[in-house]
Amino acid sequence: MGSKITINPITRISGFLEIQVEIERNKIIDAKSSGMLFRGFEKMLRGRLPLDATYFTERICGICSTAHSMASTLALEDILEIHPNENDKMIRDFMHGCEFLQNHLRHFYQYTLPDFVRGPKVKPLYIVTYDDYRLPRELNMKLAGHYLESFEYSRLAHEMLAVLGGKAPHNHGIFVGGVTVNLDAAKWIKIKSILAAIEEFVTSRMIPDVNLIAEYYPDYFNNGVGYKNLMSYGLFDSYGEKDLFYLAPQVVINGKWQGFNPEKITENIHRAWYEAWKEEQRPTEPTVEENVYKEEAYSWVKAPRYEGYPMEVGPLARMWLSGNYRRGISTMDRTIARVLEVKKIIEIMEGLVERVQLEPTGQGRYEFPTQARGRGLIDTTRGALGHWLATEKQEIRNYEIITPTAWNLSPEDSRGLKGVIEKALIGTTIADLKKPVEIGRIVRSFDPCVSCATHVLSDRYSPLQIRIV
Amino acid sequence: MRISQYHKEILLINHNIQCFQQIIASTTDPDQRMFYQNLLDSEIRRLNYWQWYYQLANKGYGDEVIPNQREFTLEELAQYDGSGGGLAYVAVNGIVYDVSLESTWGGGTHFSLYSGKDLTAQFDGCHSGKVEILRNLPIVGVLIG
Amino acid sequence: MKRVSSHCPVLDSKKNTARKLIHFAIEEIKSTLENKMNLIWLEATGCSGNIISLLNAENPDVIFLLQEMVTLKYNNSLMAAEGEVAFQQFIDTLETEFILVVEGAVATKDEGLYNVLARYQGKLITAMEAVKMAGEKAKYVLAVGTCASFGGPSAAKPNPSQSLSVPQFLNRKVIRVPGCPSHPDWAIGTIANLIAFGEPELDAQNRPIIFYGITIHDRCPRRSYFDKGIFATKLGDPECMFKLGCRGPVTRTDCPVRQWNGYVNWPIEDNTPCIGCAGERFPDGMEPFVRY
Numbered sequence: 001m002g003s004k005i006t007i008n009p010i011t012r013i014s015g016f017l018e019i020q021v022e023i024e025r026n027k028i029i030d031a032k033s034s035g036m037l038f039r040g041f042e043k044m045l046r047g048r049l050p051l052d053a054t055y056f057t058e059r060i061c062g063i064c065s066t067a068h069s070m071a072s073t074l075a076l077e078d079i080l081e082i083h084p085n086e087n088d089k090m091i092r093d094f095m096h097g098c099e100f101l102q103n104h105l106r107h108f109y110q111y112t113l114p115d116f117v118r119g120p121k122v123k124p125l126y127i128v129t130y131d132d133y134r135l136p137r138e139l140n141m142k143l144a145g146h147y148l149e150s151f152e153y154s155r156l157a158h159e160m161l162a163v164l165g166g167k168a169p170h171n172h173g174i175f176v177g178g179v180t181v182n183l184d185a186a187k188w189i190k191i192k193s194i195l196a197a198i199e200e201f202v203t204s205r206m207i208p209d210v211n212l213i214a215e216y217y218p219d220y221f222n223n224g225v226g227y228k229n230l231m232s233y234g235l236f237d238s239y240g241e242k243d244l245f246y247l248a249p250q251v252v253i254n255g256k257w258q259g260f261n262p263e264k265i266t267e268n269i270h271r272a273w274y275e276a277w278k279e280e281q282r283p284t285e286p287t288v289e290e291n292v293y294k295e296e297a298y299s300w301v302k303a304p305r306y307e308g309y310p311m312e313v314g315p316l317a318r319m320w321l322s323g324n325y326r327r328g329i330s331t332m333d334r335t336i337a338r339v340l341e342v343k344k345i346i347e348i349m350e351g352l353v354e355r356v357q358l359e360p361t362g363q364g365r366y367e368f369p370t371q372a373r374g375r376g377l378i379d380t381t382r383g384a385l386g387h388w389l390a391t392e393k394q395e396i397r398n399y400e401i402i403t404p405t406a407w408n409l410s411p412e413d414s415r416g417l418k419g420v421i422e423k424a425l426i427g428t429t430i431a432d433l434k435k436p437v438e439i440g441r442i443v444r445s446f447d448p449c450v451s452c453a454t455h456v457l458s459d460r461y462s463p464l465q466i467r468i469v
Numbered sequence: 470m471r472i473s474q475y476h477k478e479i480l481l482i483n484h485n486i487q488c489f490q491q492i493i494a495s496t497t498d499p500d501q502r503m504f505y506q507n508l509l510d511s512e513i514r515r516l517n518y519w520q521w522y523y524q525l526a527n528k529g530y531g532d533e534v535i536p537n538q539r540e541f542t543l544e545e546l547a548q549y550d551g552s553g554g555g556l557a558y559v560a561v562n563g564i565v566y567d568v569s570l571e572s573t574w575g576g577g578t579h580f581s582l583y584s585g586k587d588l589t590a591q592f593d594g595c596h597s598g599k600v601e602i603l604r605n606l607p608i609v610g611v612l613i614g
Numbered sequence: 615m616k617r618v619s620s621h622c623p624v625l626d627s628k629k630n631t632a633r634k635l636i637h638f639a640i641e642e643i644k645s646t647l648e649n650k651m652n653l654i655w656l657e658a659t660g661c662s663g664n665i666i667s668l669l670n671a672e673n674p675d676v677i678f679l680l681q682e683m684v685t686l687k688y689n690n691s692l693m694a695a696e697g698e699v700a701f702q703q704f705i706d707t708l709e710t711e712f713i714l715v716v717e718g719a720v721a722t723k724d725e726g727l728y729n730v731l732a733r734y735q736g737k738l739i740t741a742m743e744a745v746k747m748a749g750e751k752a753k754y755v756l757a758v759g760t761c762a763s764f765g766g767p768s769a770a771k772p773n774p775s776q777s778l779s780v781p782q783f784l785n786r787k788v789i790r791v792p793g794c795p796s797h798p799d800w801a802i803g804t805i806a807n808l809i810a811f812g813e814p815e816l817d818a819q820n821r822p823i824i825f826y827g828i829t830i831h832d833r834c835p836r837r838s839y840f841d842k843g844i845f846a847t848k849l850g851d852p853e854c855m856f857k858l859g860c861r862g863p864v865t866r867t868d869c870p871v872r873q874w875n876g877y878v879n880w881p882i883e884d885n886t887p888c889i890g891c892a893g894e895r896f897p898d899g900m901e902p903f904v905r906y
Contacts, residue, residue, distance in 0.1 A: 006697075006733055008697065008730070008738075009701065010696055010697075011692075012696070014691070015662065016690070018730070018733060036731075037728070037730075038721075038729070039721075039775050039777070044770045044771065044774070049902050052901050055897075059766075059794065062795060063663075065663065110691070110692060114694040122680045125692065125694050127695050127703065128695055129700070148677055151675060155670045155671075155675070155875075155876075158875050159670075159875045162876070163878050163879055164884075166879050166880055169667060169795055172881040175849055180886050181850075182885065292724045360850065361885070451662055551857075553906060554845060554847055554857040554858075554906075570843065572856070572863035575855075575859045575863065575864075575887070576856070576857060576859025576887075576905035577905065581901060
């Protein structure tokens with residue numbers, strides 16, 4: 001009979017996560033990933049004004065608030081049928097890029113590195129659970145020094161965002177119609193100089209660091225694989241220029257490439273703490289209620305599926321689909337891809353800052369139609385993020401959010417398909433049952449953000465659902 | 470605001486004033502005296518305000534009391550909800566005030582309340598009916614119907 | 615001739631005693647140097663935005679905070695340990711003198727199961743329980759962020775998780791450091807006051823007056839526009855945004871003078887109205903955030 005290991009809290013992630021695995025003969029045979037936070041943003045958004053959604057949805061997450069402001073703004077612009085002008089769009093994409101830099105720097109150094117490198121002598125950074133540290137002393141010290149340096153550069157990424165967005169996190173500046181900053185030369189040269197500083201850090205320290213880790217921990221190229229089904233909603237894909245374009249929306253399932261069709265997305269609540277008259281629903285259909293005492297359920301995260309398949313999203317998916325990284329799919333590959341993506345995004349941001357003009361914003365005054373639907377789908381720091389919105393009498397009637405972490409951290413669905421992280425854990429060899437260091441390392445390579453992954457929508461007042469197309 | 474309510478209010482204020490005056494006269498503690506003096510001053514201000522208000526109510530809104538004796542129905546009032554940067558009017562106790570430039574009414578809204586309405590009940594609930602707060606607001610007319 | 619045993623007890627004890635004494639002396643010296651107060655930064659029912667904001671601190675930055683100001687014993691985002699070993703550090707700190715910082719509100723629905731922080735000795739530990747355990751024993755309790763201070767977005771209508779603010783939940787004095795997120799200077803500044811000068815001067819809402827004493831409106835660079843009645847009609851305009859719904863007049867923080875992220879900018883300078891994110895009634899009472 002197998003033995004169970006539970007790790008709660010999984011520290012050094014965003015939010016609250018419990019991982020439970022069942023082990024037989026040192027191999028994981030079953031895994032359960034449980035999101036442990038629920039606030040109910042979708043319920044909260046009902047009845048509010050659509051224009052308020054941008055600032056409101058930002059509060060879903062502290063480390064990826066810009067992502068939500070982008071998706072929400074895109075959904076609102078979809079309803080209003082407007083597009084920002086080219087300059088505003090570039091500034092907005094640049095702001096989005098700032099958040100990528102901040103997140104990936106923090107995730108690699110502050111969240112991931114302590115798994116592989118003994119921290120500097122600052123509590124609680126060096127009180128550890130395990131002792132699988134393989135770097136020789138000098139290299140370890142060097143990387144611990146870079147860990148301390150990374151605080152400055154990740155902070156600078158947010159400073160760049162604040163120059164254009166007022167403050168970070170929970171920035172202003174991104175709004176329906178474009179941006180609100182009137183770019184001038186002082187702001188322009190400030191963001192350019194900060195970008196150069198971050199670029200220098202990434203090239204001279206971050207990329208060599210991840211390669212060093214990969215050298216000493218090569219066994220992590222063989223675990224944390226998952227399903228190998230990857231998806232992206234597209235990122236920086238509205239540009240024709242090669243140096244600004246990243247990737248278009250696309251999907252790869254079982255090795256076969258496909259275009260992306262949002263109609264194929266469903267959410268399954270079989271093992272999640274919700275009740276509904278239908279277990280599998282489209283994001284445009286409302287109707288679940290919470291039930292934390294539901295039998296057999298173990299997570300607040302719903303299980304999004306594409307055509308019924310669990311999909312992996314995130315930097316590895318993007319780098320793979322765009323052809324920038326094809327070495328493999330595993331824990332270490334995911335971590336390397338994330339670091340390499342920083343370089344790619346910096347290059348795109350450098351291109352944007354060269355092209356952007358010192359013009360005032362293209363903001364206007366916007367009035368909402370009485371009844372409409374819209375959606376904003378975009379890839380952000382952790383992967384594919386979608387906001388689906390329906391308004392009635394100029395108020396929000398439904399608001400559904402599917403975050404990248406919901407894709408990666410989902411529980412099992414009603415077809416018995418495990419979530420991506422669960423599948424990635426299953427089959428892993430645990431070297432020492434008393435020190436299961438592999439589990440945390442695999443989980444963190446997905447960069448979970450549980451504050452994002454959990455919400456619900458309820459439409460208590462109409463048991464009948466009316467679909468307006 | 471009914472006349473009987475006004476009388477009750479005046480009675481209560483006068484009673485409070487008497488109490489505070491007695492306490493002040495009988496105390497030797499300077500801090501206590503200061504404390505009750507403050508309360509007394511506050512009550513006297515309230516008395517002055519209510520007497521002014523009573524004049525208004527009684528005189529039937531004569532010219533010399535209200536600068537603008539425009540009459541508003543609820544429908545007309547609803548047009549002045551501050552949207553589009555326009556004028557924002559609010560009715561409390563039958564008097565219509567202009568809050569367009571009142572700093573706590575940004576965009577014509579105040580702690581999730583919209584202007585262009587009769588907000589007497591909300592005012593009583595949140596500000597305990599302290600009508601002195603409205604004293605400096607421009608008055609644009611009265612609410613009828 | 616019999617060899618003298620190298621394990622002569624007297625000789626051995628001479629060597630060992632000296633070594634032991636030196637060892638103890640070094641430990642004593644170290645422990646008196648390390649007399650910084652302990653700090654638990656507990657992330658509860660929220661978005662964890664305040665710890666991210668804290669990481670944006672500059673002079674002092676987080677490294678200074680951790681090395682020179684306090685000994686951070688427990689924080690979900692930064693600590694190297696995981697699982698029960700990590701939570702054990704939380705439990706151990708309760709027996710010492712410590713400052714408790716809570717960010718995020720306290721979910722109370724279904725006995726707090728809407729927010730679970732750990733599994734300890736087989737039992738689930740909810741945020742409710744952890745806040746209660748630590749709140750009862752802490753020397754000071756700080757509610758950092760609007761969710762912890764007043765309920766904030768976590769408690770927005772209809773409050774599905776039945777979240778309460780920390781002062782509502784705990785039966786003791788809590789210093790509020792609101793903001794969405796809270797500016798890192800406000801949190802670190804309050805901690806600095808506590809460790810070096812005792813409790814700062816607080817207003818009626820238990821907020822430090824040095825940060826929350828004056829409204830944004832009274833220090834706004836665009837105040838002259840307001841006073842002359844010159845108003846912006848859309849975002850991106852340089853004039854006063856009162857007519858668009860700016861909440862500066864009802865919000866008390868020093869954003870206009872301190873500004874954000876290396877003191878480079880703030881929402882109004884970015885041509886967007888203030889949404890009152892540090893206010894007691896944020897977000898429900900501050901909507902609509904923008905009104906044309």
